[in-house]
Structures are given as structure tokens and as C-alpha cells.
Amino acid sequence: MSASTSWHLDDVLNALSGKRWPITQARGRVRAVPGLYAIYGNTDAWAGLGLDPQPGSALYVGKAEDSLAARELDTHFAADPAKKPRTGSSTVRRSFAALLRDTLELHAVPRNPDKPDHFANYGLTPDGDARLTEWMHQHLSLAVWERPIGLTQTLRTVEGEIIRTWMPPLNIQGNPQPLPHLRRARQTMTLEASGPQMPTASRRAFETARPAAALPVRGPAPSAAGRSLGPTPVELARELGKSPKTVRQALRDKYGRLPFDGDRWGALTPAQEDYLRARFR
Template identity: 55%
Template sequence: MTKVPPLQDLTAAAIDALTGERWSIRDAAQHVPARPGLYAIYGDEQAWLDLGLGAAYDQPLYVGKAEKSLVSRDLNGHFATNPKSAPRTGGSTVRRSFAALLRDALDQQAVPRNLAKPERFANYGLAEGGDARLNEWMHARLTLAVWSAPAGMTVPLGDVESAVIVRFTPPINLDKNPGKLARLSAARADMAAEASRWRAEDSLAHPPIDGRLTP
């Protein structure tokens, strides 16, 4: 009978993998498995400066979990690497956090994620052109490391994720993070408030400006 590793061993294995090899977003699809696991998002020096986090640290900006598939949750959901599906910031807390901190730099405007049925404004989307600008920045500035959960793991993946977040205190994580960034919570609240004030006629009268950061 195979012995199931305890939480401490699983956490150590996850930390080892997530501080190991990393891939650019453009190359990650060749390495990321369609399996459950954890992922860590890193930024280059300019990313840390763009986000207002000061000098870059060799630590993840964000750690998350994929209960079913790292490919569908991470690459397709957060980074929109599948050309057949449009990026949806309204469905990704990672994208909403980056958009909030890059609001001025990328000229982002928050709108309801479903314009036909405006509601749940905390899960805001981005006005026309915003997702493309955010994608461009994310693909240019971020890298990715992953840890595949071992088959038959009985420890909840969320418990391993929590332990890893406590270990790293990544600045973009809000939940489970003892070192969460208060400024991020405020920036997301401002975006949610902007989305709540959205009106269809405003979007038509004032289309977003195509601003961007230099890669």
C-alpha cells in the first residue's frame, strides 16, 4: 500500500517545484500539464516597478491552485493563451488584481463582466481594448512555475496552497495571505465602484484610449 505524504512533505515538494524552473507565458503550454496542482506567477524587475511594488524580489507575485487542470485554469483562464477563447478578466481574480494595480499605466476602465446583465461588480471586466493591453503586459513581464499534485493525494489541495501562500506571502494574493497588500484591496474596490456606475451610453460616448506600457 502506497504511503500518502503528509501535508508538510507535500508543501515542501510544492515549494521546491515552484521555486525551480519557470517558463515564459508564450512557452508555458509546452510544459504545463493538464493536471491538478499549484502554480506560481513571477514578474521581472519592470513588472514589480509597474505594479508599484518597488525593487523586484525573487518570490512569486501570486500563488494559486487548479483543482482540475493547470492548463484550463492557469494558461487559458488567467493568461488567455488559447487563441480560440477571448480573455475574460471578469472570470479571473488574478487578471482583476493586475488590472487594478495597472489601471493608470494601461488606461484600464472597469465595466460589468456581463454588459447585458450588469451585476456582481466586484467581478468586473474591462472596457474594450483593456484585456488585450493586459494580455500584452502579462505575456511580456510574467513567468510561470507549476507543481503537479501527486495522483491519489488525499490531503486537500487547498491546504497545500494555504501553506505555500503563508510561506511566500505573495503580494497579489488576497485570500489566506498574512502579508496581503492593502493597496490592492483598495484598488480593486475602486474598479468595482467604477463598474457599478457603468452605463451603455457612456461606453459609446467615451471609448477607451489605446494606451500601453513599453514591453
């Protein structure tokens, strides 16, 4: 029986900010073991995503419970040319696709065209998937931290601490400062993927609840009153000292069951934020 192992934040940060490989050179270097990974982009990548270039900072941090090689190289980056890209199975690819939609002329489609549902987990047309893969191979690099044998903490715990420390712009969940226009860009792709399959009532609720979804993805989207979209329910709950469950229930009481965007609720509209603040003050 192996002894338990603890982890140290500095060790993980050093690994994830240390040696990194271009995607096309990572095969054979990234092993089939559990761990965390950090995705980096060159200056052109940051600019292409609509971000101020910070090539020394990670764009995204994630975890692989079973195999870093399989999760990152095969699923996210389609590094094996014999395997088809799987944007519908990769939240990382969906985020890159949403931000590069106009630049690469990408179009969202249902993940499974034969059984269209779960539109927030959209895929791309084959030619679009190929363009996204080529862009990722040209502009991104990867660093990894392998989970030590005997580690007692979950990878989710370690991942969460790294995300809170670094606040990578493409991470949504657990990020104290999520990128507002990423949510809107993904919502736009969700609507495109749904096509006529999304019931009219659900589409109307989606667009009403998130009026910025169809707006251009660059920069903050103002409301009709000139205000930017506010915090997510989770963030506002933390500020108000309430549980996220209580805040989400209050939203349902007022507005009904709003659509779920695949990760968690998006940014609140000004009216929704004002309602919650008035209810819980």
C-alpha cells in the first residue's frame, strides 16, 4: 500500500508554466497518465481570440482523469491525423471555435446530426473542424503536470486552485473573472447548432434571457439601458452570501426554467441582477 502524497501549489504552477511543447511535437512527450494541462498561445493566437496578448500566461487549464495523451492530444487537439476531430466532445475546442467563428468561418452543427440534441455541446462542419485543428496546431502549445502516485486530493481540487490563481481567460467554471464575451460567443454557436430543432418557446426564452447572444463577440455587450451584462448567478450568490441553489431557484420563481447553456448559467441581464439584489438585500 503506497503512502499518501500531498501536493504543493508552487510545484504544480512550476510544472504548468515550465516546459511546453507545440501541439505537433507533443506526441511521445505527453504521457498516458492522469494530470493537469495548461494551454498556451502565441501572440497571434491571443490577438485572434480578441484578447490582449499575454503569451506567457495560460489560456486554459484543465484535467485528465485517465490519460493526458488521450484527452489533450487526441480529443482537444486532434493530433492524430487518423482520427476525426471531436469538437462536440471537447469544451476547449468549442470555446476556441466560438471565439474564432468569424475569423475561420466556422459553423456550429449538432454533435450528432442523426440525433440532434444537447445543442450546447455543438460540433462543427468537417471543413470547419479541419480549419480549427490547423489553427490550433499552428498557434498553441501545451504544458502538463502528472498526478503523483498516492495523491489523496482529487484532480478537480488541484485544478480549481490553479484556475483561481491564474484565472485563465478560456476557463468558465471556477474562474473568478470569466471572459464575458466567451459566454456570449458560445451561446451564439448553440443557437446556430439548434437550427429549427429548438422549440420556438425555448428559443424565445433563450434569446430573451441572454439578449447579447447574437451580438458580435468582441468587447462587452451593453443592454438596452447601456449597462454591461452582470455576474453569473454563482458569482452573485457569493457576493450576496447566498447559496447558488437559492439564487437559481429565485430566478426560476421569477422567470421560469431558463435554458441551460452546457456549462452553467451565463451572465445575468441587468433586470435579472436588479431583481436578485432587491430580493436578497
